[in-house]
Amino acid sequence: MKKDKLRNGKVLFSDYSLGEGVRKALTLSRDDILFEVKDSKLKGRGGAGFPVSTKWMLGAAAIAERKYIICNADEGEPGTFKDRVLLVEYPELVFEGMIIAGYAIGAKYGIVYLRGEYEYIRKSLEDYLNLMRNENLLGKNILGKEGFDFDIKIHLGSSAYVCGEETALIESLEGNRGEARNRPPYPVNTGFMGMPTSVNNVETLSCIPHIILKGGDWYRNLGTDKSTGTKLFSVSGDCERPDVYEWEWGITINEILEKVGAKNTKAVQVGGASGICVPKSQFDRKISYEDIPTGGSIIIFDENRDMLKVLKNFMEFFVEESCGQCTPCRIGNVKLLEGVKMIENEQYTFAYLDKLKDLAKTMQIASKCGLGQSSPNSFISILENFKNEIFYHENGVENGK
Amino acid sequence: MLVFEKTSLAKEIEQLIEKYGNSRSVLLSILQEIQSKHRYISDYAQQEIARHLKIQPVEVYSVISFYAFLNSEPKGRNIVRICKTISCDMKNKMSIVKAIERELGIKMGETTSDNKFTIEYTNCLGLCDEGPAMAINERVFTKLTPQTAVQHIHKVVG
Ligand SMILES: Cc1cc2nc3c(=O)[nH]c(=O)nc-3n(C[C@H](O)[C@H](O)[C@H](O)COP(=O)(O)O)c2cc1C
Ligand code: SF4
Ligand code: FES
Numbered sequence: 001m002k003k004d005k006l007r008n009g010k011v012l013f014s015d016y017s018l019g020e021g022v023r024k025a026l027t028l029s030r031d032d033i034l035f036e037v038k039d040s041k042l043k044g045r046g047g048a049g050f051p052v053s054t055k056w057m058l059g060a061a062a063i064a065e066r067k068y069i070i071c072n073a074d075e076g077e078p079g080t081f082k083d084r085v086l087l088v089e090y091p092e093l094v095f096e097g098m099i100i101a102g103y104a105i106g107a108k109y110g111i112v113y114l115r116g117e118y119e120y121i122r123k124s125l126e127d128y129l130n131l132m133r134n135e136n137l138l139g140k141n142i143l144g145k146e147g148f149d150f151d152i153k154i155h156l157g158s159s160a161y162v163c164g165e166e167t168a169l170i171e172s173l174e175g176n177r178g179e180a181r182n183r184p185p186y187p188v189n190t191g192f193m194g195m196p197t198s199v200n201n202v203e204t205l206s207c208i209p210h211i212i213l214k215g216g217d218w219y220r221n222l223g224t225d226k227s228t229g230t231k232l233f234s235v236s237g238d239c240e241r242p243d244v245y246e247w248e249w250g251i252t253i254n255e256i257l258e259k260v261g262a263k264n265t266k267a268v269q270v271g272g273a274s275g276i277c278v279p280k281s282q283f284d285r286k287i288s289y290e291d292i293p294t295g296g297s298i299i300i301f302d303e304n305r306d307m308l309k310v311l312k313n314f315m316e317f318f319v320e321e322s323c324g325q326c327t328p329c330r331i332g333n334v335k336l337l338e339g340v341k342m343i344e345n346e347q348y349t350f351a352y353l354d355k356l357k358d359l360a361k362t363m364q365i366a367s368k369c370g371l372g373q374s375s376p377n378s379f380i381s382i383l384e385n386f387k388n389e390i391f392y393h394e395n396g397v398e399n400g401k
Numbered sequence: 402m403l404v405f406e407k408t409s410l411a412k413e414i415e416q417l418i419e420k421y422g423n424s425r426s427v428l429l430s431i432l433q434e435i436q437s438k439h440r441y442i443s444d445y446a447q448q449e450i451a452r453h454l455k456i457q458p459v460e461v462y463s464v465i466s467f468y469a470f471l472n473s474e475p476k477g478r479n480i481v482r483i484c485k486t487i488s489c490d491m492k493n494k495m496s497i498v499k500a501i502e503r504e505l506g507i508k509m510g511e512t513t514s515d516n517k518f519t520i521e522y523t524n525c526l527g528l529c530d531e532g533p534a535m536a537i538n539e540r541v542f543t544k545l546t547p548q549t550a551v552q553h554i555h556k557v558v559g
Contacts, residue, residue: 075527076524076525076527077525078486078487078488078524078525078529079486079487079488079525079529080525080527080529081527081528081529081530083527084527084528115527116433116468116469116470117523117526117527117536117541118527119539120539120540120541155429155430156429156430156433157429157468158429158432158433158436158468158469158470158471159468159469159470159523159524160467160468160469161524172429173426173429174425174426175424175425175426175427175428175429175454175464176425176428176464177463177464177467178467178468193426234529234530235530236488236529236530236532237487237488237491238491242488242529242530242531243530244530269487273486273487299487299488299529301491305491310487313485313486313487313490314487317486317524317525320524321524323467
C-alpha cells in the first residue's frame, strides 16, 4: 500500500509500505530485535526520554501469564499534536510498532489508549485494524509465524491530562480515577492488571518499523550522540507555517524559527506548559537531550505577546488538570496561580514571590508524579527570563537580553 | 425520572454489561456509552452500573467526577467545547466565545433553554496548528472565525 507523500522526513515521514516492518521483524529472533533497538539508542518520545531497549528488555525478561503493550495516545500537553498526525496519516507505523514490541517482549495484547478528544479518529483506526487483520498482520500465527499471536484494542479516554502519565493511564484502563501510582514498581513489572506492561508513546512505537528495516546503526547516525534519530515537532503560535515537522535532534531554536517563518520572536516555549520558556538570547540552544529535551511542543511568541498572560494560561491549566492526590501539586499550583494574579494586579511583594519560588522548587522535588514535578517549570522560567517585561514594564523587545 | 425511563435505562445498562462484561475495567467504556447517548449519567444509572459491577455507587460517582467528559448532572443534547489553551487563546479564541454566547444567548458553562446546547471551555484539543479550535460533541472544527463558528453550531440538528 503506497500513498501520496504529504510530508517529508528522514524516518517517520519517509516512504513505507504496510507490513514491511513486521515482515522483516519476523525473520529475526527476539534478541536480534532487542539488539537493533538498543543499537539505535532510541529514547521514549513521550517526554521522559527513557531508553526503549531497557524497558523492553525488562519486559522480555519478565515471566508472566499475560503481558501487554500499551500505546500511549493520550497526547494532552498544550501545543502537542504530532501523535494525532501519526494516528491519522501513518497508523501502519503505530500498529506495526506495537506488533514488533509484542513479538520482542512476548506480549499478545496491545491496547491503544486514545484520548477522549481524539474520538473522531477512532473509526478510521478500527477500520485500519480490520484491514491489518485481513492481511494477517494481526490475529493468530501472524504472517504464518507459528505461535505468534497479537491483537490490538482501542480504549478511549474521557479527558484528563494526567492520564498520559503511564501509571495514571493504567489506573484509568482498570476503570478507576486516573491517579498516578507510586513508582516503583514500574509498569514493566507490575502494570495493567498487575501484569508486565510496556507503555510507549505513539511516536516511539512508530520509529520501530523503520529501525527494524534499516538497522539500529542507520538510525543512530541521525541526530546527535545522546539524542539519536529524528523528532517530530508540533509547532504553533506566532509563525507563518504552524504544522508538524520531522527534524533531526540537535536543531537550534533559530533554525526552527527560520523554517516555520517566525518573525519578531521574543520567546519560545519548548515542551508545552510543563516545559521551559526560552528567551531570545538563548535561541542558539539545541533541542536535544544534551541541552533542551522535549516531547516536541514548540509554541512561538512574538514581541506583542504578554508573557504574564501566557504564564497565567499555563498555571490555570495545571490547577485544572492536577489529579489532587498529593499536596505539593494540588495546593502548590493554586498558590502559583494566585501569585501570577497578584503580579497582574500589582499586589505582590518580592519577598512573597521568593517564597513562591521556594514552593515551586519543593513541588519539583516532592510531587508524586511528573505533572506536579514539572508544572513549576514555566513559572520559574517565565518570571526569571522575562522579569524586565513583567516587573519593570519594559517593552518586550529587550526581554531576556 | 419516570418509571418507563428507568426500565429502559436499566435495560440499556444490562445490554452494555452483556457487551463488555462485568469486570471493573469496563466501567469507563460503559460510562462513555451512557454519557454519549444521554449527555449525563444519572444517579439511577450510577446505581445500576454499580450493582452490576459489584462496587459501591460512590465509586462510580468518584470516577465520573474525575473525568472532564463525564458528568452526573444533565447537560444540553449537544456539547460545544471551545479550546482555551494558549495557542488557541493567541488566535483570538475570545472572539469565538463572544460570538457563540451572543448567538445562543447564554454564557459559557450554561445550557440553552431548549436544552439543545451546552457551551463550555476545554483544554488543548491537539489542533493547535489549526486554531482557534472547538468540538461539537465528538466532531472538531478548526481555523474558526466568529462567523464560521456560529455557522457550524446552526448546522447541528437534534
Ligand atoms: C502529566 C504527564 C502527562 C503525560 N502525558 C503523556 C502523553 O500524553 N503521551 C505520552 O506518550 N506520554 C506521556 N507522559 C509520559 C508517560 O508517563 C510515559 O513516560 C510514556 O508514555 C512512556 O513512553 P515512551 O518511553 O515511549 O516515551 C506523561 C507524563 C506525565 C507526568
Ligand atoms: S503530582 Fe499532581 S497530578 Fe501527580 S499525583 Fe500528585 S496531585 Fe496528582
Ligand atoms: S491550544 Fe487549542 S487545540 Fe491546542
